[in-house]
Amino acid sequence: MTQHVLFVCLGNICRSPAAEGVFRSLCPQVTTDSAGTSGWHIGDAPYGPMQKVAKTRGHDLSDLRARQFKVTDFDSFDLIIAMDQSNLEDIEAMRPIGSETPVRLFTDYAPQTGMDHVPDPYYTRDFDGCLDLIEVSAAGLKAALDLD
Numbered sequence: 120m121t122q123h124v125l126f127v128c129l130g131n132i133c134r135s136p137a138a139e140g141v142f143r144s145l146c147p148q149v150t151t152d153s154a155g156t157s158g159w160h161i162g163d164a165p166y167g168p169m170q171k172v173a174k175t176r177g178h179d180l181s182d183l184r185a186r187q188f189k190v191t192d193f194d195s196f197d198l199i200i201a202m203d204q205s206n207l208e209d210i211e212a213m214r215p216i217g218s219e220t221p222v223r224l225f226t227d228y229a230p231q232t233g234m235d236h237v238p239d240p241y242y243t244r245d246f247d248g249c250l251d252l253i254e255v256s257a258a259g260l261k262a263a264l265d266l267d
């Protein structure tokens with residue numbers, strides 16, 4: 120059974136903390152964390168505009184702090200969820216020999232959206248659109264994990 124899920128983006132201040140915040144509301148029985156492939160924002164709280172929009176939807180991200188993805192995450196988590204193809208490739212490049220931990224795109228769980236990545240709102244400034252896609256993907260992930 121999948122009990123430990125890690126969400127990964129580039130900076131770990133917009134998409135992956137939002138994904139973690141939404142998914143932990145939806146599935147409190149699963150332990151979650153998030154990380155960035157970069158170390159640019161280590162120790163930072165989620166980006167202010169992202170926190171603000173998440174809060175209007177009932178997701179408090181204020182306790183989260185950015186950290187960098189590390190090779191031991193392959194052992195610590197049952198499932199690693201990347202926000203885009205670049206994140207996925209950076210994660211796969213660190214996979215230890217013998218590790219079979221699945222790494223999937225978050226949008227794989229939202230085929231009805233036709234999206235193949237979660238666009239980065241740090242650049243697009245579309246925080247609402249990002250959370251729409253994250254909420255649909257989180258619901259799809261919950262269904263895929265067969266959780267109540």
Ligand code: 4NP
Nearest residue numbers: 128129130131132133134241
């Ligand atoms: P995220 O967005 O990967 O969704 O956290 C970004 C946040 C910050 C930067 C890039 C992406 N940055 O260049 O600082």
